[in-house]
Amino acid sequence: MLRDITIGQYYPADSIVHKLDPRVKLMAALIYIISLFTFRGVAGFILASLFLVFMIRLSKVPFSYMVKGLKAIVILMVITAAFNLFLTPGDQVLVHFWIFTITMEGVKNAAFMLVRLIYLIVGTSIMTLTTTPNQLTDGLEKSLMPLSKIKVPVHAIAMMMSIALRFIPILIEETDIIMKAQMARGADFENGNLIRRAKSMVPLLVPLFVSAFRRADDLAMAMEARCYVGGSGRTKMKPLRYKKRDYLAYLILIVYLAGIILLRVFL
Amino acid sequence: MSIILDKVNYVYSTGSAYEIQALKNINLQIEDGQFIGIIGHTGSGKSTLIQHMNGLMKATSGGIYFNGRDIYEEDYDKKELRTRVGLVFQYPEHQLFETTIFDDVCFGPMNQGLSKDEAGLRAFEALKMVGMPESLYYQSPFELSGGQKRRVAIAGVLAMKPEVLILDEPTAGLDPKGRDEILDLIADMHKKKKMTVILVSHSMEDVAKYVQRIIVMNSGEIIYDGTPGEVFRHYRELETIGLAAPQVTYLMHELKEFGLDADTDATTIEEAKKSILKMFR
Numbered sequence: 001m002l003r004d005i006t007i008g009q010y011y012p013a014d015s016i017v018h019k020l021d022p023r024v025k026l027m028a029a030l031i032y033i034i035s036l037f038t039f040r041g042v043a044g045f046i047l048a049s050l051f052l053v054f055m056i057r058l059s060k061v062p063f064s065y066m067v068k069g070l071k072a073i074v075i076l077m078v079i080t081a082a083f084n085l086f087l088t089p090g091d092q093v094l095v096h097f098w099i100f101t102i103t104m105e106g107v108k109n110a111a112f113m114l115v116r117l118i119y120l121i122v123g124t125s126i127m128t129l130t131t132t133p134n135q136l137t138d139g140l141e142k143s144l145m146p147l148s149k150i151k152v153p154v155h156a157i158a159m160m161m162s163i164a165l166r167f168i169p170i171l172i173e174e175t176d177i178i179m180k181a182q183m184a185r186g187a188d189f190e191n192g193n194l195i196r197r198a199k200s201m202v203p204l205l206v207p208l209f210v211s212a213f214r215r216a217d218d219l220a221m222a223m224e225a226r227c228y229v230g231g232s233g234r235t236k237m238k239p240l241r242y243k244k245r246d247y248l249a250y251l252i253l254i255v256y257l258a259g260i261i262l263l264r265v266f267l
Numbered sequence: 268m269s270i271i272l273d274k275v276n277y278v279y280s281t282g283s284a285y286e287i288q289a290l291k292n293i294n295l296q297i298e299d300g301q302f303i304g305i306i307g308h309t310g311s312g313k314s315t316l317i318q319h320m321n322g323l324m325k326a327t328s329g330g331i332y333f334n335g336r337d338i339y340e341e342d343y344d345k346k347e348l349r350t351r352v353g354l355v356f357q358y359p360e361h362q363l364f365e366t367t368i369f370d371d372v373c374f375g376p377m378n379q380g381l382s383k384d385e386a387g388l389r390a391f392e393a394l395k396m397v398g399m400p401e402s403l404y405y406q407s408p409f410e411l412s413g414g415q416k417r418r419v420a421i422a423g424v425l426a427m428k429p430e431v432l433i434l435d436e437p438t439a440g441l442d443p444k445g446r447d448e449i450l451d452l453i454a455d456m457h458k459k460k461k462m463t464v465i466l467v468s469h470s471m472e473d474v475a476k477y478v479q480r481i482i483v484m485n486s487g488e489i490i491y492d493g494t495p496g497e498v499f500r501h502y503r504e505l506e507t508i509g510l511a512a513p514q515v516t517y518l519m520h521e522l523k524e525f526g527l528d529a530d531t532d533a534t535t536i537e538e539a540k541k542s543i544l545k546m547f548r
Contacts, residue, residue: 180323186379206364
C-alpha cells in the first residue's frame with residue numbers, strides 16, 4: 001500500500017558508483033544541481049544530458065527506478081511549466097487569447113524548466129539509490145565537520161538524521177499494519193468526503209504517534225544503556241577514506257563543471 | 268459455510284530487487300467450527316496467509332471463496348467479509364486509539380453501521396466475554412497493563428460478532444499466566460459460541476493443547492496438515508525446518524525406544540498421563 005515511497009530507497013548493485021565515497025556523491029549531486037541552473041542553450045543541455053546518461057549507465061540501477069521519483073512532483077512540474085509558458089514576456093507572440101499570451105520565449109523557458117526539474121530529480125535519485133542512508137549521513141557528517149569549529153553540533157545533527165532515516169521504513173511498515181488492523185475492524189480510509197476522510201485518519205494517527213514515541217523512548221534508553229555520549233572521541237569502524245577512484249571522480253566532475261561554464265560563457 | 272483457498276500465490280514487491288514469493292500454490296479448506304492452528308517459522312508466510320482470508324491482501328493469482336462466493340468478484344462486499352472474518356493482529360494493543368476502553372471496542376460495531384445503543388451493547392458483551400472488570404470500562408486504554416490491553420483489543424474484534432476468528436500470535440510477549448488466560452478465553456469462545464477459530468503461533472505446546480487441526484507452513488508452502496497427533500509424528504522433519512514437537516512427544520518417543528508401550532501420538536500432558544498410567548495397569 002505504502003511501499004511506493006522512494007525516499008531513501010537504496011538499490012543494491014555492484015557498480016563503481018555504489019563504491020564511491022559518499023562525500024564524492026554528495027559533491028557530485030551539488031555540482032550537478034548547480035550545472036543544471038547554469039547551462040543555457042542547446043549545447044549545455046546536450047552536455048548535461050550526456051553526463052546524466054553516463055551516470056545512469058555507470059550506476060547499473062534500472063532507469064524505471066529513477067522515474068518513480070518523478071511521480072511525486074508531477075503537479076509541481078505542471079505548475080512550473082504553466083507559469084513559464086503563460087507569463088514570460090517576449091516579442092514573438094505565438095498565441096494570444098483573453099489574458100493569456102504564449103510567446104516563443106515562454107515555450108523555450110517552459111521546456112528548459114521542465115528538463116531541469118526532471119534532470120534534478122533523476123540526478124539526485126542516482127545518489128540516493130546508490131548510497132545507503134548510513135553512508136549518506138556519514139558522508140554528510142564528515143563534509144560538515146569544519147562547521148563544528150564554530151560550535152555547530154554536526155555529530156548530533158548527523159545522528160538525528162540517520163535515526164530519522166532509519167525510522168522511515170519502520171514507521172511506513174507500522175502505518176501499513178495499523179491501517180490493516182483498523183480495516184479489519186471495518187474502518188474505511190478510501191471513501192467519503194474530505195471531512196469524513198480526515199476523521200477516518202484518527203484511528204490511524206493516534207496509534208502511530210503513540211508507537212513513535214514509544215520507539216523513540218526505547219531507543220534513547222538503549223543508547224544510554226550503552227553509554228552513548230555523542231561526538232567527541234568517537235571512532236568509526238569503517239572510517240571514510242578517499243581512494244583512487246574517488247579522486248578520478250572529482251576530476252571528472254571538475255571537467256564537467258568547467259565544460260558547462262565554458263559553454264555558457266562562449267556560446 | 269467455509270473458507271476455501273484455491274491455488275493461492277502471493278509475491279511481494281513484484282519486479283524489484285526484493286521480490287519474494289510469500290505464498291506458493293496454497294490449497295486449503297477451512298470447515299465451519301474447526302479450531303485450527305497454523306504454525307511456522309518467522310517469515311514462513313503465516314501472517315500473509317491469514318491476511319488473505321479476510322481480503323486485506325489480494326492474491327497475485329488463485330481464488331478465495333468464503334461460503335461459496337468468490338471474494339475477488341467485482342461486487343463482493345469486502346467490508347462485510349472483514350466483519351464476518353475477524354482478524355486480530357499481532358500485538359493488537361498497539362491499535363488502540365480511543366479515549367476510553369468502551370469507545371474503542373465500539374469502533375468495530377459502529378463501522379458495521381449499527382446504532383450507538385446496539386454498538387454499546389455489543390461492546391458490553393464483548394468486554395464481559397474477555398473478562399474485563401466493569402470498573403475499567405471508562406478508563407483510557409493506554410493506562411492498562413499489557414495483558415489487559417490485549418484483552419480490550421481482542422474484544423474490539425469480538426464486538427463485531429465474526430463467524431471466523433483469526434488470531435495472529437495472540438500470546439506474543441505475555442507472561443505464562445497472561446498466555447494461559449488468553450488461550451483459555453479463545454478455547455472457551457470456540458466451545459460456547461461455536462466460532463471457527465484459527466490460531467497462528469509458533470509455540471507447539473499452546474497449539475497442541477487446544478487445536479483439532481494443525482497446518483505447518485515453511486517458506487510459503489503448506490507442508491503438513493492434519494491432527495496434532497499426525498503432524499507431530501513428523502517431529503524429526505519439523506526440527507529440520509526450525510520447529511519442534513511438544514516436549515511430551517519427545518518423552519513418549521523415548522519411552523517407546525526404551526521398549527515400553529507408549530502412545531507416541533499423545534501431544535498433551537493429559538493424553539501422555541493416560542497412556543503412561545495404562546502401561547502400569
